[in-house]
Amino acid sequence: MAGDDVLSDGSEGGRPDEPRERFEDVDWDAIDADGRRLTNTGLAAVAAGIGYALALAYDLAVAGGDPTLDAAVDVPWRSAPATVVWDATAVDWLFAATLLAGGFALVPLAxxxxxxxxxxxxxxxxxxxxxxxxxxxxxxxxxxVGTLFIDQPSLNLAATYQPPIFASVDASIPAECVGPVVDGRCHGTWKYPLGTTGEGKGLLALAIFGMRVSMQVGLIATSLSIAIATLVGTTAAYAGGWVDEALMRYVDVQQTFPTFFLFLFLAYLYGGSLFVLVVIFGVTGWGGIARIVRSEALQRREELYVEAARASGASGLSIVRRHVVPNVSNSIVTAATLNIPFLVLSEAALSFIGLGDVTLPSWGQTIAAGRGDLATAWWISTVPGLFLFATILAFNFLGDALRDALDPRQEV
Structure with a gap:
């Protein structure tokens, strides 16, 4: 945007004889005042925020210990209405807030x-x-969405060690073969298309609930990290001096602090809840992103359009909000996308060693449940392991592609 000629009405281009406004002629007080007025998107965001606050208040004050949502919904492929039950937790509300914020952040691009x-x-x-x-x-x-329509897997000793639909095992391995038995081998059934665990829990349902846990951990914690990193990185770069020095030294200290022991301490006090895990990941994992933001913001601070905006009377907040943050957003998005798989893998690792939330099925927890049955029931650990591997690989591919797409320096 720096140095571009714009018409007096703010549009680009036009006939040569139309009056053009130069950058130094911009009335920054008027622009700042206009920025304080709510646009249609801003009004929609305010309305969504009010609706979110009312829903949260209803859940806390009215629903209490009852499910937040309990309704019958018509589903085309079912003869009877499906019962949708949603007992919202603190993590669910954080997830909803993350999705709202992310959706409105994508509006300008859309x-x-x-x-x-x-x-x-x-x-x-x-x-x-x-x-x-x-x-x-x-x-x-x-x-x-899928977890709203299915029940969380429960213990079923009559359906233990059922093989996937595409496999078969010796009929002596399951307690009772749910599928057909042919030549002494128990074959899988569509009732449990991905098989069951040693407790009779369906792996398909476990995998779907594991998807929810992974998405919540990755998206919520990354959103918290992005917000803190952007604030710290841009403040350090634009303010400079002792502010920059103090913030960066704090980042140094934080990155050397053993987060694992902090989680152990809080898990001892409050239990290994998913909420504690998400908050720890979010408020301690932003140091690397903050350094990237600061590095990019330092370069933007020296650009001519930032110098012109400063000389024309624009406030520091306006410069950071209108020029610095939008121009470092590409690096933020790329860093955030590559940070999500690390968080997903970290949650799976903690669940694997038994430090996760035992009340919620996660991929790491399911992999751990089947590690002692690899010789006879290989699918218990393999199925969630494949989902975990594919998810991390997909995020890495996505991050690399976004880096190439968003970074103009990658243009060939």
Whole structure:
């Protein structure tokens, strides 16, 4: 945007004889005042925030110990209405807030058809990333919407060690074969398409609930980290001096602090809840992103358009909000996308060693449940392990493709 001629009405281009406004003629007081007025998107965000606050108040004050949502919903492929039960937890409310904030953050890009088309053309050059994007969308929808329509897996000793639909095992392994028995071998059934665990829990349901846990951990913690990192990084870069020095030294201290022991301490006090895990990941994992933001913001601070805005009377907040943050957002998005798989893998590792939330099925927890049965029931650990591997790989592909699509320096 720096140095571009714009018409007096704010549009670009036009006939040569139309009056143009130069950058130094911009009335920054008027722009700042206009920025304080609520646009249609701002009004929608305020309305969504009010609705969110009312729903949260209802859950806390009215629903109490009852489910937040308990309703019958008509589903086309079912003869009877499905019962949707949602007993919202603190993590669910954080997840809802994250989705709302993320949705409104994408509105400017969604409304700009030219920029959206440009980024998409660059992104779709990476076929693995496109496939990974569709896979992650499926994981996201199954984890957020699908879990509303299915019950959390429960103990069923009559259906232990059932093989997947595409496999078979010796009939002596399951307590009672649910599928057909042919030549002394128990074959899988569509009732448990991915098989069951040693406790009779269906692996398909466990995998879907594991999707929800992984998406919540990755998206909520990353959103918290982005917010803190952007604030710290831009403040350090633009303020400079002792402010920059103090913030960066704090980042140094934080990155050397053993987060694992902090989680152990809080898990001892409050239990290994998912909420504690998400908050710890979010408030301690932003140091690396803050350094990236600061590095990019330092370069933007020296650009001519920032110097011109400062000389024309724009406030520091206006410069950071209108020029610095938008121009470092590409690096923020890329760093955040590559941070999500690390968080997903970290949650799975903690659940694998028994430090996760035992009340919620996660992929790491299911992998641990089947590690002693690899010789006879290999699918228990393999199925969630494949989902975990594919999710991390998809996020890595997505992050690499976004880096190439969003960074103009990658242009060839």
């Amino acid at each position: 409304r700009n058809r030219r920029l959206r088309g440009y980024y998409w053309r660059r992104f779709r050059r990476h076929t693995p990333a496109v496939i990974g994007l569709w896979y992650l969308l499926a994981i996201f929808l199954l984890g957020t």
